[in-house]
Structure formats: structure tokens, C-alpha cells
Amino acid sequence: MLEGLLLSLGDTTLASALRQSSIAYPLVSSAHIFGIGLLAGGIVILDLRLLGAIRRGSLSELAPLMSLVAAVGLALAIVTGTLLFSVQPAHYLDNSAFLLKQLLISLGLLNTLLVHRLPQWRAVLAGQPAAPLLKLTAVLSLVLWLAVLLAGRWIAFV
Numbered sequence: 601m602l603e604g605l606l607l608s609l610g611d612t613t614l615a616s617a618l619r620q621s622s623i624a625y626p627l628v629s630s631a632h633i634f635g636i637g638l639l640a641g642g643i644v645i646l647d648l649r650l651l652g653a654i655r656r657g658s659l660s661e662l663a664p665l666m667s668l669v670a671a672v673g674l675a676l677a678i679v680t681g682t683l684l685f686s687v688q689p690a691h692y693l694d695n696s697a698f699l700l701k702q703l704l705i706s707l708g709l710l711n712t713l714l715v716h717r718l719p720q721w722r723a724v725l726a727g728q729p730a731a732p733l734l735k736l737t738a739v740l741s742l743v744l745w746l747a748v749l750l751a752g753r754w755i756a757f758v
Contacts, residue, residue, distance in 0.1 A: 607689050615686035625687065632680035636749070638673025642666040643745050647738040650730045660727045667716075697758045701751035708744040711737055 609615060618625050646666035648654045685692050692698045715721050720731040730738075 603693065606685075606693060609682070609686040610689045612686060614683065618683060618687050625684075628680050628683050632677055632684060635673045635676030635678075635680055636752070639670050639677055640673070640745060640749065642668075642670030642673060643741060646670070647742050650724070650734055650738040652730075652735075658727065659724045659730060663721075663724055692755075695755055695758050697751050697754035701748055701755065704744055704748045704751055708741065708748060711741050711744060715741075 618628065643666070645654065646663060649657065649659060649662055649666075715734065715737045718733065718737075720734045724730055724734060
């Protein structure tokens with residue numbers, strides 16, 4: 601049922617317009633890359649600050665800002681990614697790199713959800729230093745989101 605719904609995205613007017621336009625697809629693709637940049641930039645800066653590799657700026661000020669930047673980037677990447685997917689849904693559903701990317705995104709989002717539910721996160725927002733558990737989740741975050749980027753590039757080569 602889910603596969604049928606995803607395949608039906610290719611039959612939408614918007615997907616057809618993206619396939620037929622010489623400029624729409626490149627613009628959506630560029631917006632997707634911009635969203636990924638915001639997402640990755642916010643995450644990398646925050647994770648490196650949690651790990652102590654970046655010392656400037658207090659975590660209590662930086663965390664909400666970088667979380668917002670990453671969230672805006674994620675929203676843009678999801679919307680534009682869905683549009684890009686709609687152009688060739690059958691191709692993407694058969695692409696192992698695309699499927700791996702979706703799994704890795706899910707794991708990255710689960711890690712983020714876990715972090716935001718931890719009392720150590722609330723302590724950081726209140727001005728406390730990052731606890732070892734938060735540092736571990738920051739390493740996991742960096743690895744997962746880097747893997748998402750690699751899987752995303754790999755899509756074109758599978």
C-alpha cells in the first residue's frame with residue numbers, strides 16, 4: 601500500500617511539470633542542496649560545539665539557534681526531496697543507496713529526538729556543560745548525517 605502511494609506521486613501534475621520543465625527540476629534540486637546545507641551546517645556546528653571542538657559561543661545560546669537552522673534545512677530538504685522523488689519514484693524505490701539514505705535519515709532523526717528528550721539537553725540549554733552522554737550522541741549524529749550525505753551522493757552511481 602505504501603509503495604503504491606509512493607509510486608502514485610509520479611502521476612501528479614507537479615511531477616509531470618518537473619519532468620517537462622527545463623528549469624523547474626534544477627531549481628528544486630538547488631533548493632534541496634540548500635536545505636541539506638542548512639541541515640548539515642546546523643548539525644555540524646552544534647555537534648562540534650557539544651564535543652568541545654568549537655569553543656566560541658555558549659551552548660545555551662548556540663543550541664536553540666543551530667537546532668532551528670537544522671530544522672528549517674530539514675523541512676526544505678524533505679519538501680524538495682519529495683518533489684525530486686516524484687519525478688522517478690520507481691527508480692528511487694529500486695535504488696539501494698536511496699533506501700539506505702532513508703534509513704540513515706530515520707536513524708539521525710531518532711537520535712535527534714532522543715537528544716531533545718534527555719535531561720542533559722535541558723541542562724545544556726540552562727547553561728550547563730555538555731555531559732558525556734550528549735557528547736556520545738553528538739558523535740553518533742556526525743557519523744549518521746555524514747553517512748546520509750554519502751548515501752545521497754551514491755544514489756547517482758547505483
